[in-house]
Amino acid sequence: MHATALPTIRPRPFPAELLSALQARFGERCSQAAAVREQHGRDESPFDVTPPDAVVFCESTADVADALRLAAAHGVAVIPFGVGSSLEGHLLAVQGGLSLDLSRMNRVLRVNAEDLSATVQPGVTREQLNAEIRDTGLFFPIDPGANASIGGMTATRASGTNAVRYGTMRENVLALEVVTASGEVIRTGTRAKKSSAGYDLTRLFVGSEGTLGVMTEITLKLYPLPEAVSAAICHFPSEGAAVQTTIALIQLGVPIARCELLDANAVHGVNLQSKLGLRETPMLLMEFHGSPASVQEQAETVQEIAREHGGEDFQWATTPEERSRLWAARHKAYFSAMHLNPGCRTVTTDTCVPISQLADCVVAAKREAEAAGLPHYIVGHVGDGNFHIAYLVDPARPEQRERAEALNARVVQRAIACGGTCTGEHGIGLHKMDFLVEEAGEGTVALMRSVKRALDPQNILNPGKIFAL
Secondary structure, eight states: OOOOSSSOOOOOOHHHHHHHHHHHHHHGGOOOHHHHHHHHOOOOOSSOOOOOOOEEEEEEHHHHHHHHHHHHHHHHOEEEEESOOOOOOOSOBBOOEEEEEOOOOHHHHEEGGGTEEEOOTTTHHHHHHHHHHHHGTTTOOBBSSSBBBBBHHHHHOOOOHHHHOOOOHHHEEEEEEEOOSSEEEHHHSSSSSSOOSSOOOOHHHHOOOSSSSSSEEEEEEEEEOOOOEEEEEESSSSSHHHHHHHHHHHHHHHSSSEEEOOOHHHHHHHHHHHHOOOOSSSSEEEEEEEEEEHHHHHHHHHHHHHHHTEEEEEEEEHHHHHHHHHHOOOOOOHHHHHHTTTEEEEEEEEEEEEEHHHHHHHEEEEHHHHTTTTTEEEEEGGGEEEEEEEEEOTOOHHHHHHHHHHHHHHHHHHHHHHBBBSSOOOSOOOTHHHHHHHHHOOOHHHHHHHHHHHHHHOBBBTTTTTSOO
């Protein structure tokens, strides 16, 4: 589904006896307050709020297991909730039901510094994890921008600005503890770096968007903090020139850690929000990790290639404070752009394409948005072929929403046609259900449905997401 409204789905009844059982088990941690329910029935998607019937605040694996056992006994839907930063309607309770808030499960359980791994509960945020392991000389690199929970990042197979060097959540989750739809607690994977023991169930749950189980412990890879870090910005005459520079860097094998595109509209937004005073032209924001000598060598190579594509006005940030200021501005691009159009809503999409196709896809998306006359901005983790375009629409003008969704469809279909995917990191949720069929085919989606039915025969885990049953 990529329409402008939610599908019409009949909510499931929420039995009074289930509410009584939840209140008896969880006391004040079970809430039906309207404000609490509304908070747990929204995310950053353009859809309207659809609240659950009740919210349970879980503090342990036992809490999650008991809540799922009770819900399963009554056939009631269950939606896991982290911090609410997802973008494709993942958290909307389209069939009513119970929201399991995992934000209180926020402990770093174990840090095995010698093995470069850590085990955390799902409510731990990426910033919290890095703050707690700073003294070990290690860090967790996956950085989707928002201070997302590790559980949410695992559920959506998130990536972000560091993916070009360190990969995505798929590559960085070693093992899981999961509560199944029936309330059984299982474990997948180990702390070993590899295994060929049976089906790779860890990768099955990573990216499953809460539809196959509720993750309660996550074991992650950690990495040594680089000896030297340097960030740079470079301005270009066009988005195409900036992306062509990125393509050349990747094809040459330059081990750049971060390579982010901001179009002129995004730069304008972060200038207003963060008072950076940047030139308002398309820009690459890059970061280099390694030894001082290797960082210097990477920087020199990048400057040479950038100049060949019209890049100029390099600015360097070598202190942690300077780098943090630049990256904070990049991470605020979403909210910065919204301030350009107060009261607007954002229809955003992300695609990921083979790197050779990236420039054509970005330029076409930009051209179509400008021709449609919709306020918009483009940002992208262009080092791995992933870019986002966001359309800012007036909620009082439904024709703008229709126009944005039509543009969104063109961006996605172009990506699929050139061998890419309808979503590089946002996930399917509600917003991209039809696109999944276009990308994978009916037979593949039918196989996904078979997996879902096998693990969740009552269809109680985040129903109505990824595909319809």
